[in-house]
Amino acid sequence: MxxxxxxxxxxxxxxxxxxxxxxxxxxxxxxxxxxxxxxxxxxxxxxxxxxxxxxxxxxxxxxxxxxxxxxxxxxxxxxxxxxxxxxxxxxxxxxxxxxxxxxxxxxxxxxxxxxxxxxxxxxxxxxxxxxxxxxxxxxxxxxxxxxxxxxxxxxxxxxxxxxxxxxxxxxxxxxxxxxxxxxxxxxxxxxxxxxxxxxxxxxxxxxxxxxxxxxxxxxxxxxxxxxxxxxxxxxxxxxxxxxxxxxxxxxxxxxxxxxxxxxxxxxxxxxxxxxxIPFTSDPHYVAVSVSEEDVRIDAGEVHGIVEGSELSLHSHNVRGSLNPVLASLRVFEVHPTWSLARTKQPQAMQKLVDAGWARITRWNNRVPFRVQLKRTYFTLSRWWRLRQRVPQHGESVGGITLARVSQPEAADLSVRRRCRDIVLERHDTLIGRNCSGRINIPCPGPDDDVQAIDAAARFHFHLHRKNSTLSCPLRVQVSMALHRVDEATWAPIGPDLIDNGRAQLTLDSERPNVYALVLQNRSSHDLWPYLFWMDAYGYAISSLYHPTPSPSGPPLKKRSTFTIGTGGAGSEVLAFRFVGDGKTSSGFLKLFLSSAYVPMGVVEQGKQGGSSPLPTSDVPDEPKEDELWDSEVACITVMQSSGMEPRLT
Known part of the structure; x- marks a missing residue:
């Protein structure tokens, strides 16, 4: 096509x-x-x-x-x-x-x-x-x-x-x-x-x-x-x-x-x-329906929405085409997969269309992402401009709430400005324990500094999100197992490579380095799984598996297994590349689980040019009080075998 x-x-x-x-x-x-x-x-x-x-x-x-x-x-x-x-x-x-x-x-x-x-x-x-x-x-x-x-x-x-x-x-x-x-x-x-x-x-x-x-x-x-x-x-x-x-x-x-x-x-x-042809759906927009008093949004806790999150309302969700803001919305009621919002301009409600699309402009994360700005002599003016744009107290910058701190032990991220790039020192325990603690990101323009910090903050926000309100979390009842794939049959083979939430993969120059993720659902709920790759080197978040609505219901049935990476359309095998110039390269498999189908494109980060539009769902007529969601994460570390040249991206 x-x-x-x-x-x-x-x-x-x-x-x-x-x-x-x-x-x-x-x-x-x-x-x-x-x-x-x-x-x-x-x-x-x-x-x-x-x-x-x-x-x-x-x-x-x-x-x-x-x-x-x-x-x-x-x-x-x-x-x-x-x-x-x-x-x-x-x-x-x-x-x-x-x-x-x-x-x-x-x-x-x-x-x-x-x-x-x-x-x-x-x-x-x-x-x-x-x-x-x-x-x-x-x-x-x-x-x-x-x-x-x-x-x-x-x-x-x-x-x-x-x-x-x-x-x-x-x-x-x-x-x-x-x-x-x-x-x-x-x-x-x-x-x-x-x-x-x-x-x-x-x-x-x-x-x-x-x-x-x-x-x-x-x-x-x-x-x-x-x-x-x-x-x-x-x-x-x-x-x-x-x-x-x-x-x-x-x-x-x-x-x-x-x-x-x-x-x-x-x-x-x-x-x-x-x-x-180039005007495809932008997955960062979510469907909404407008009533006389409020706006029902097809996004909820599973997406990161909380009370006080803000969105802009639009008439369509098409990339590269004029799409002015019709109204600004603030969420006042949140459910696992949907939420309710009202416009900041009540008089504008009568002018809104019955249905449309919304994009998140402020996540309203409760705990701000803490940034320490290290002063450097040679870029003092750039450092000062950056300092003015990163608030001292928790304020939204690019949609994520940031806060500037003075000491590295109080920070999630320390930033040092150099001539053509910035050095990021990561203090987050999960990232620091599994990934390189320091990376360099090219930032030639004056706005690139803040964009890099915002990307790091969004990455941190989605990496750590989970449902803390469940008495029996789904992440305890659903396990992830990573296996190599047999190139002849496309079937998972060998032992589970994930041990205690971590997997170390050695790239083999003699055979394809392809894998499948087997999910085992021990819960009593049929679930929709969504799998993302979170690149810790470049702070990109890309979708690896996004289910399509089906009359047969969720693909991960209760007390059963489901494989992501079967080699077929929509379930391509997983391949991990070596990124950077060090001896190892790390990232995270982030799995979201939901008892109701919802598009999850809002999680993606970075250039997603050329990706096909994600399927959408109709907003339910009545709320479902038994909806559940949760997430789990596994760190993947890629190492080169002897004789292999690094593949930089």
């Missing part, structure tokens, strides 16, 4: 030929597009190929198009593919028989080496005919979910192109190109794609892709502190819910200077942007 995004992003400011004037912001536009895809749409870095300036020659672009897109086995049919170009465009008179003799001119994307001589020919850039042939070949291999974005122009009106405007216009002349140059530069399969064309083939509707252009034919694509079109396109994410907005609607929304009108063409112009 198609679910990924891949992109080829090109930005050219500096041109090789002295006859082509340089631009000033195309490379920045390309970087900003890449940043949007990675930060907002969670596209993995490996899915994006960026070519800038001298790396964007004609040959390099065509090679990247083939290797990164057409021949990439990771791209499935229907995956979203984006080709972005910011740089000069150009136009020349077309040969008489150019593409069946229909167009009067050939439009060109000017590559870095455009118009430079190679042998007895000049580089003709990428012509409209070539690009259409390239995209037709790509669509045949990977489907038609292709978006071509061009922040350039091809034939601006000469009467309106003054010397002052020329330096800010993404267009150049190509008077030196001959008919032979154009034919010699055609894409390899272009001759088999002689489809009829309008006067400007880049502006012609295509079956294979949707094209977004910076301007109409005869207008100019302007840049000033960024391409006007690219800036407007990126600004649209702050004004439109992209997950429900079509290409055409986005273009209609853009506000550009006079003389520049954005264009959208293509058979699929009425589709939602990128066919909706």
């Amino acid at each position: 198609a679910s990924h995004v891949f992109a080829l992003i090109i930005g050219i400011d500096q041109y090789k030929s002295s006859h082509v004037w340089n631009l000033s912001s195309c490379a920045d536009d390309a970087e900003n597009m890449k940043r949007w895809l990675m930060d907002d749409l969670h596209v993995p870095r490996s899915n994006i190929r960026l070519l800038v300036d001298d790396k964007a020659s004609k040959r390099a672009i065509e090679d990247a198009f083939m290797n990164h897109l057409v021949s990439n086995p990771a791209i499935e049919s229907g995956d979203a593919i984006i080709v972005y170009f910011a740089g000069h465009g150009s136009s020349v008179a077309a040969p008489d028989d150019w593409c069946n003799g229909h167009p009067r001119r050939a439009d060109i994307l000017c590559t870095y080496d455009h118009c430079t001589r190679t042998g007895d020919r000049r580089v003709s850039g990428i012509t409209d005919w070539s690009m259409h042939a390239m995209l037709a070949e790509l669509a045949e291999a990977k489907g038609d979910n292709i978006t071509l974005i061009l922040d350039t122009c091809f034939s601006p009106s000469r009467s309106r192109l003054s010397d002052r405007l020329r330096s800010h216009t993404r267009w150049t002349q190509s008077t030196r190109l001959t008919d032979d140059d154009l034919y010699a530069g055609l894409w390899r399969n272009a001759l088999s794609h002689k489809t009829p064309a309008s006067t400007s083939r880049f502006h012609a509707p295509a079956q294979s892709h949707v094209t977004l252009l910076a301007c109409k034919d005869g207008e100019r694509a302007m840049e000033k502190e960024g391409g006007r079109f690219t800036c407007a396109l990126l600004d649209a994410r702050h004004a439109l819910p992209l997950h429900s907005t079509s290409y055409g609607d986005i273009i209609d929304h853009l506000e550009l200077p006079d003389g520049q009108t954005a264009v959208c063409v293509g058979r699929n112009a009425k589709r939602v942007l990128f066919n909706g």
Whole structure:
């Protein structure tokens, strides 16, 4: 099933030929597009190929198009593919028989080496005919979910192109190109794609892709502190819910200077942007239902909710799409798997929709996470700014309550700021006894310090959470056993590797290092298990097993066993990698148990880009007073066998 995004992003400011004037912001536009895809749409870095300036020659672009897109086995049919170009465009008179003799001119994307001589020919850039042939070949291999974005122009009106405007216009002349140059530069399969064309083939509707252009034919694509079109396109994410907005609607929304009108063409112009592929559910949102007096939230004690926890209310739970806060909520009644909240603005209750989504903004943890800030001479100013942002008394920072202390013996974490990173000394007994007591985290930016501390605080919060109100805790009645998996049968083999809550695993270079977790339920309750991996080196929390609602009920039946890691879909085998540069690497298996099904995505921490949306459940009509929850934890230490090289992540 198609679910990924891949992109080829090109930005050219500096041109090789002295006859082509340089631009000033195309490379920045390309970087900003890449940043949007990675930060907002969670596209993995490996899915994006960026070519800038001298790396964007004609040959390099065509090679990247083939290797990164057409021949990439990771791209499935229907995956979203984006080709972005910011740089000069150009136009020349077309040969008489150019593409069946229909167009009067050939439009060109000017590559870095455009118009430079190679042998007895000049580089003709990428012509409209070539690009259409390239995209037709790509669509045949990977489907038609292709978006071509061009922040350039091809034939601006000469009467309106003054010397002052020329330096800010993404267009150049190509008077030196001959008919032979154009034919010699055609894409390899272009001759088999002689489809009829309008006067400007880049502006012609295509079956294979949707094209977004910076301007109409005869207008100019302007840049000033960024391409006007690219800036407007990126600004649209702050004004439109992209997950429900079509290409055409986005273009209609853009506000550009006079003389520049954005264009959208293509058979699929009425589709939602990128066919909706990058706009997946964010597991950190929980379902809610709104009544006249309160809001019922599909999250409770098992998620870490307590009385006084605060949430923001939203209309949807989609990543990368505008999702403004409708109201702020405060929890006043908490149950094991659900809770009740009221808005801080009672008059706003009448305006709220019947159902929606909420995100936790303040956990209201009773015991604050205690931080000691160690002063360093060389980073005194950074230390002082950090000191101002970490409160002396318990206050919420990033959702978790922090408190600054002066002595390490009173702290959960000591922080020392250095030039490009921070050193964290962990004083927590569970982490300190099983993991490295000191780690370095890169923090080049001024906000990275607080984010690193907040990640540590959230990690600490979820690691230690358990149900202390049960007379007979579920963690006593449910045991975890870790076994190696036989690579032929996928069955657990060998002894239980967990001893007194700890397991030491030696990576074996001679066989797969895969495992299964066997849960034994000795209680009288059917239970839903949720398994997370808590990486003590990077403070990431990721889901290893999340059950799906089923008519057969909870998978962990009373007085029975259940295996996580059977090798099938949804229960992949467990693999532990060596992380860091020391002799051992440690983390924690955190198991949550609940007698009622609830989505548990709120526990995840770190970049979860590309993960499939977690299943959701309907909020129950009536409360269930017999709901139970609990958790247990096991420390996993990974060691290298002799002869194995460390695998750093």
